[in-house]
Structure formats: structure tokens, C-alpha cells
Amino acid sequence: MKRKAIVLLVLAIIATFPFFLNHNDLTRTTDLDKLIKDVETKTDKMLSKYKIPGAAISVLEDGQVKWIGTFGYADLDANSKVEQNTVFQVASISKSVTALGVMKLVEDGLINLDDPIENYITRWQLLESEYDQKAITVRGLLSHTSGLSVGGGYPGYEPNKQLPTLEQSLSGIGGGSKPVELENEAGARYSYSGGGYNLLQMMIEEVTGKDFHLYLNEVVLAPLGMENSSFKWDGHLQDKTAKAYDVKLELLPNYLFIEKAAAGLYTTIEDMNKFVIAEINSFHGTGFLEADTVQEMFTPILEVRGLEGFINDETALGHFINHVNNSIIVTHDGGNNGWKAHFSMEPQTGNGLIVLTNGNNGTYFLNEIVSAWHYTNFGIERSFDQLSHTVKATAYALSLLIFCWSLSVIVNLVSAFLNKELKITKFSNKKVLAVKVIMSIVLVSGSFLLSKILVPILGFIDPLIGILLVTSVFTRIILTVVLLYIKKSDRLSNERAKNVIC
Known part of the structure; x- marks a missing residue:
């Protein structure tokens, strides 16, 4: 009996011991300077651990850039380092930047958020469904509450292949895309839909009469001073663009996108700072958009459920919202093949975080950095960190x-x-x-x-x-x-x- 008791005790210790360990690479602290020092010290080791070539990180405080750190390599073969002007794909963060362009159309009186999207597009039509297509509004598309299907993960197209048209992508003709269909009642629940942003891209082109990337450059990127950013892989960006790598650090092609609003933005850590600061300033009435417009963008629409609910609480217009104490965190992730990116901001205080990586394993690094920043700002673990x-x-x-x-x-x-x-x-x-x-x-x-x-x-x-x-x-x-x-x-x-x- 004594031997069995000892064995059971040992097994109990083994079973409970991991729950008392700290499984984080970064130290949890409420001192921002200590966090930055910790990130500076440990990032290279973390990149090596997760097999990520390089990263660019920015920390904002009071609406200003407090610190920028660049680590690792933009190109492993050329042995070239990540710099502040290194260009990254930021994948679905494209949706947040696209949302600024849509809201500019709202401010200019060219569209209404609650109008049916079919009022603004003629080049493509949804197939008939049991649900009401007239209930698909601009607001619903921006917030992923339109009831539309995902439309494919949009893995992108190899540079040597011809891109399909936007209409073909919406119809499921093209690499990795699937037909965009009305699967649920509009407004009934949150369901992430890159296909919905394809419709917004088409809307912008039809309403303005301009190519999507030209309009976004003219109305959003250029006014914000985002000189090294584009929704098209132009010549002035190509020499500055990092190389993308898979989980084994093998080189990937620079996949291109016809689905630009959903996944096609190229940018730098410096330009992402300008974007986030512009949203913070606009929130306080001194920025790119009117305060009421940005506050409407940041107003929650529906709860995010399932596993995604451990990452974000609610969906808003082109952004996701998390609630901590009496504050909100406005955020969005991005993940293309070979690229992972993230931004978070607390608009009330002007504090923020941006992380860009050029490796498929970048998500693990992002989660660690974001969780540490979250603790520094609010003194508690975020839900995903607890999970x-x-x-x-x-x-x-x-x-x-x-x-x-x-x-x-x-x-x-x-x-x-x-x-x-x-x-x-x-x-x-x-x-x-x-x-x-x-x-x-x-x-x-x-x-x-x-x-x-x-x-x-x-x-x-x-x-x-x-x-x-x-x-x-x-x-x-x-x-x-x-x-x-x-x-x-x-x-x-x-x-x-x-x-x-x-």
C-alpha cells in the first residue's frame, strides 16, 4: 500500500507540475521599457526557435512611435537583414486599410453603409439563395456579418501565372478561390468572409471609376505618407520586398493577388505606424477621417464565437474589438503563405503594437509578443494566453x-x-x-x-x-x-x- 501511495503521489506531481510552469518566452511585466528590453534581448532566439527568418516590431505610446526593432533576415540567401523600410505582405490587414477607403466614400456621400451592396455593383451577381440578397449591406461586408461564404483562403498566384479577373475569383475560377455564396441570413452571425471584401473591392472600382489599387493609393496611402506601400507589387517596392519562407525555412514565391482588398497590401513597419497613428488621431478628431466615422468603425457589430472568440471578442468595420477593463483594443491579424502580421491599438490612450514577419511560423511569435504587450498595458493575461x-x-x-x-x-x-x-x-x-x-x-x-x-x-x-x-x-x-x-x-x-x- 505504501508503494502504491508513493507512485500515486509521484504521478499526481507529474500531472500537475506543468500547470505551475511559465510557458512564455517573454517575461510578463507592466513596465513598457522592460518589455521592449526583453523583446530586444530575446527576439533573435525566438525567431530561431520558431524557424522564422525575420521580423519588424513597433511599439506606440501616446499616439507616437516609442520604439522600432528589426530582427533577422529579409533574404536568407543574400544574407540581407530586415530594415525599417523592408516591405512585407500583411495579408488580411489589407481589410483594415480597405475599410478606410470605404469610409472615405461614406464621408464623401458616395455610398451609404446600410445600402444593399447590389446598389453599387453591376459586373457580377450572386447566385440565387434561400436568403435575401438585398440584406447584404456595405456594413455587413465590412464586419463579416453579411452571411457570405469565405470564398476561399486566397493563397495567391505565382508570379509567372496570369491572374484571374475579380469576377472569376468571385465565381471560384482561379487558384484556391471558391464561389462566393450567400450561406446564412445576413446579420444573423459573424462568419469571416474574404469574398465579401472582393465585393467591396468591386464596389470601390465601380463607384469611383478607378482601379482599386489606384484609388486606395490616391485616397488613403498617399495622404497618410505611406510611400512604401501599395496594393500592387509595383517596381518601386520589388527591390525592398522581403522573401517569404515556409515552416522549414524554404523559399516561397512572392504570391500575387487579384483579391487585393482581402489580402493584397504590401507595406513596411514605418508605414504601418502611420496607418495606426492616423486611426488613433482620427478617433480623437485630429486625423484622416472624422472622429464620428472612426468611432463608428470601432463600434462592435456582433460577437465572435468558437475558437476565434479566444482571440477577438467582437467584429467591427474592418477591425476586431477586444474589451479589457474599461478599454477597447482595436486589432487585426494577417496571414498569407509565408507572411504573418498583426496590429493592436488602444485608441483611448494611443498605445499600440505592430508585428510583421516573413515566415509561415510567424503566428507563434506574434502570439507571444501580443500576449506580452497585452499584459504590459492591462496587467492581465489575454484570453488566448490563458487558453x-x-x-x-x-x-x-x-x-x-x-x-x-x-x-x-x-x-x-x-x-x-x-x-x-x-x-x-x-x-x-x-x-x-x-x-x-x-x-x-x-x-x-x-x-x-x-x-x-x-x-x-x-x-x-x-x-x-x-x-x-x-x-x-x-x-x-x-x-x-x-x-x-x-x-x-x-x-x-x-x-x-x-x-x-x-
Whole structure:
């Protein structure tokens, strides 16, 4: 009994120990200067850990740039470093910049947020649906509450291939795109739709009579001084653009986009500062747009549910809203193939954070930086950080317990074989052998399928914990398979068998 109590105590310690550990790379502090120092000191190591080539980071305070840091490489082969004027793709952050262009049309009286989108477009039409198409408004498209389908993840098109037209993309003709369809009642719930921003892109072109990228440059980018930004990969940006890399640090093409409003913006850390500061200033009545316009942009529309709800609380116009204490955080992520980006701002205080990376693993780095900045500003962990800690601790605890179990089985098996208490089974009955072979195949196949499910899911939090947990489970399953083909000898007592074959 005493031995069992000790074993149970040890297992309890192993199971709970990971929950008391700090799984963060960055120290949690409420001192902004200490946070910046920590980021300066640890970023290179974090980039190496997550296999991310480079990053550019900016911290804002009181509506001004407090610090910019550039780390790693824009081009690994050329050994060129990330600089402040290095151009990155910022993927879905394009939607936030597009929203400024749409709201400018609202201020100029050219469109109304609550008009049906069909009032403004003639080049393409949605297929008939059981839901009312007239309920699809500009406001609904900006806030992902229109009921439209995602429209594809928009992976982009290789530079040597001809881009489809915007109409073809909306119809699902083109690499990676799917038809944009009305799947739900407009305004009923939040559902992220890049396809909705394709319609906004078309609307802008039809209302203004200009190509989308030219209008956004004329009305948004140039007035804000975003000289190294464009929705088209122009010649003046090409030499400054970083190279994109996958999770193994292998070079990716510079994928291009016809879906510019949804995913096509090229920009720099310096220009992103100008964009965020312009929104902060406008919020206070001294910026690019009128205060009422920006405050309407930042007004929540609907709650974000599901896993996304751990990242953002509510959706707004071209932005997402999180609530902390009595403040709001206005934010958006961006993720194209080879690029991950993020910005957050607290418009009341003018504090903000921008992170740009040129690697597919950039999400892990972004999450760490954003969580640390969130704690510095508000003194509490954000919801995603709490989820991340729980998932990591649970995965570590389960992995440790399963490894300990497997180690115990291995030790007992080795001991039993050395003492000739176990032996390999000789099957005289072919049916029994067939059954055990089938069981072995099922067990190994099951572990393989488990890896295909668990690794991607847990990989959303951390790139390694899924692999660790699956490895521990696979090890235990292999031992179970081994036990199918051995049997006890006459030397093995029933009491001893309980400890050996388990």
C-alpha cells in the first residue's frame, strides 16, 4: 500500500507540475521599457526557435512611435537583414486599410453603409439563395456579418501565372478561390468572409471609376505618407520586398493577388505606424477621417464565437474589438503563405503594437509578443494566453504520464525477458494470428490518424506540443502491439504478471 501511495503521489506531481510552469518566452511585466528590453534581448532566439527568418516590431505610446526593432533576415540567401523600410505582405490587414477607403466614400456621400451592396455593383451577381440578397449591406461586408461564404483562403498566384479577373475569383475560377455564396441570413452571425471584401473591392472600382489599387493609393496611402506601400507589387517596392519562407525555412514565391482588398497590401513597419497613428488621431478628431466615422468603425457589430472568440471578442468595420477593463483594443491579424502580421491599438490612450514577419511560423511569435504587450498595458493575461497555457500544460502533463507508463512497461518487459518469464508467442492457429495482425494494424493506423488530427489542432498553439503528445501515445501503442505477440512462461506468477503485462 505504501508503494502504491508513493507512485500515486509521484504521478499526481507529474500531472500537475506543468500547470505551475511559465510557458512564455517573454517575461510578463507592466513596465513598457522592460518589455521592449526583453523583446530586444530575446527576439533573435525566438525567431530561431520558431524557424522564422525575420521580423519588424513597433511599439506606440501616446499616439507616437516609442520604439522600432528589426530582427533577422529579409533574404536568407543574400544574407540581407530586415530594415525599417523592408516591405512585407500583411495579408488580411489589407481589410483594415480597405475599410478606410470605404469610409472615405461614406464621408464623401458616395455610398451609404446600410445600402444593399447590389446598389453599387453591376459586373457580377450572386447566385440565387434561400436568403435575401438585398440584406447584404456595405456594413455587413465590412464586419463579416453579411452571411457570405469565405470564398476561399486566397493563397495567391505565382508570379509567372496570369491572374484571374475579380469576377472569376468571385465565381471560384482561379487558384484556391471558391464561389462566393450567400450561406446564412445576413446579420444573423459573424462568419469571416474574404469574398465579401472582393465585393467591396468591386464596389470601390465601380463607384469611383478607378482601379482599386489606384484609388486606395490616391485616397488613403498617399495622404497618410505611406510611400512604401501599395496594393500592387509595383517596381518601386520589388527591390525592398522581403522573401517569404515556409515552416522549414524554404523559399516561397512572392504570391500575387487579384483579391487585393482581402489580402493584397504590401507595406513596411514605418508605414504601418502611420496607418495606426492616423486611426488613433482620427478617433480623437485630429486625423484622416472624422472622429464620428472612426468611432463608428470601432463600434462592435456582433460577437465572435468558437475558437476565434479566444482571440477577438467582437467584429467591427474592418477591425476586431477586444474589451479589457474599461478599454477597447482595436486589432487585426494577417496571414498569407509565408507572411504573418498583426496590429493592436488602444485608441483611448494611443498605445499600440505592430508585428510583421516573413515566415509561415510567424503566428507563434506574434502570439507571444501580443500576449506580452497585452499584459504590459492591462496587467492581465489575454484570453488566448490563458487558453495557450492550459493547452500546453495539459499536453505536457499527458505526455509525461504516458511516457512514464511506457517506461514502466519497458523496464518490466526487459526484466521479465531476462528472467525468462516471457517469451515470443508461436501461433499454431492462423485465425488467432490474423486477428492479432489486424488489431496491430488498427492500433498503428489509429495512432497515425490521431497524429493527423492532434498535430494541426495543437499546432495552432505551439508547433511542438502536438508532436510530443502524439509521440508519447505512439510509443505506448507500439508497446501494446508488442504485448500481443508475447506470452508468459511458467516462471511468471499471476501476481507478477499484473505488473509486467499492463
